[in-house]
Amino acid sequence: MDRRDFLTRSSLVTFAGFGGLLSPQSLSLLHPLLSDAGDLAVDEIAQDEAFWMNIRKSFITTSDLVDLDNANTAPTPSPVFEAYVTRGQRLRHAPSERFGKFWDELETVTRPELASFLGAKPEEVAFTPNATYGLNTILQGFPLERGDEILVTNHEYPDMIETILQRGKREGIVMRTVNVPLPGEDRSSLVNTIDQAITPRTRLILISHVSAWSGEILPIQEVTQAARRRNVAVLVDAAQSVGLLDVDFARIGADFLATSLHKWMGGPMGTGALLMRTQHIGRVWALHPPSWDTTKHPMDLYEWSGTFNVAAYRSTSDALKFQRALGLARKRGRIRFLGDYWKKRLADVRGVSILTPSDGTRSFGVASMMFDKIPSHKAVQELRGKGFVVQDKSGRHSPYRNAIRVSPGVYASTSELDQFVKAVRQL
Secondary structure, three states: OOHHHHHHHHHHHOOOOOOOOOOHHHHHOOOHHHHOOOHHHHHHHHOOHHHHHHHHOOOOOEOOEEEOEOOOOOOOOHHHHHHHHHHHHHHHOOHHHHHHHHHHHHHHHHHHHHHHHOOOOHHHEEEEOOHHHHHHHHHHHOOOOOOOEEEEEOOOOHHHHHHHHHHHHHHOOEEEEEOOOOOOOOOOHHHHHHHHHOOOOEEEEEEEOEOOOOOOEOOHHHHHHHHHHOOOEEEEEOOOOEOOEOOOHHHHOOOEEEEEOOOOOOOOOOOEEEEEOHHHOOOOOOOOOOOOOOOOOHHHHHOOOOOOOHHHHHOHHHHHHHHHHHOHHHHHHHHHHHHHHHHHOOOOOOOEEEOOOOOOOOOOOOEEEEEOOOOHHHHHHHHHHOOEEOEEOOOOOOOOOOOEEEEOOOOOOHHHHHHHHHHHHHO
């Protein structure tokens, strides 16, 4: 047993053990329901405050601040962060020597692990600082000619819209927009709308798996199927879904997918991934082409950005272990329970509207709301003054003139949400 194995195994005696990681077996000792994989067990665990307060021990929280903005950047679990710090300390000793060793481990260990988790092949995966970098790689580098079209929904991330608009100014690329259905409309109508909006000049579709504006789940697999019939490539923004929803690149069928690993995955800040089907490798222009031969590892074309935080990328392995131990189904169940909890308690409040569909096929707990008579930026300030962090979702390229997104982490307590509801009612 080497030192790393020893630290990992010895840490299993406590849930928040530093230096190592939880195993599914040790986690199951904390709660008898974990041995039951049925739907009822997941639903029951979602409401078990004692269990989730045990989970809370692996996160840094403060008594004077309730973070309800996890869809922006979620806190890294302590075991994952400590593993990252340990690697950073090792990297400090002869950095140029250690860097190469970590790089080799990325190829042999972390890349295959992440690929498996995302339903992709290792040769389809590149590590990036965040989803924005990966999306920009495709939006800037996808081969297009003047007059060609990129089709987007009105729920796409504003930075990506700006990227497309800049390419339009520079090269004459055309951006066309379709609207996501309203909560009361049929979810499948988006697929039909996109299908009808495709023209002979449409080359690429940008669509979010989960809307950054409202937390709504969009039908990416159905959109991809429709696009394939028309020979149109699809780029999926999965920044808000990886780490909570089941993301399977092969099953989705898209050409490209980009995500951040420091959101729901709980990886170190500044970690993300770009997935690309092999037939596009070399056809898409790289943002920062490397100077070495990429024949052995073709996705190096889209990974290199100068010296990057290899310790953080390598710690993706620890984030994956932590997430597998906790389980996506349990996480989803908890987030959905917490979302339903605060929304139900505001259902009778006049002047407050929920903007996210309640249908379980269209949402999983993250939701946006609005005050009819209070601008969102003002409401965010007021709530922050009461100790609650939420995000203003109005502004440039937003589908809403007034919206606040609420996204609690799995470690949030119902008592904190009671206080949040009280604060909203006071406003």
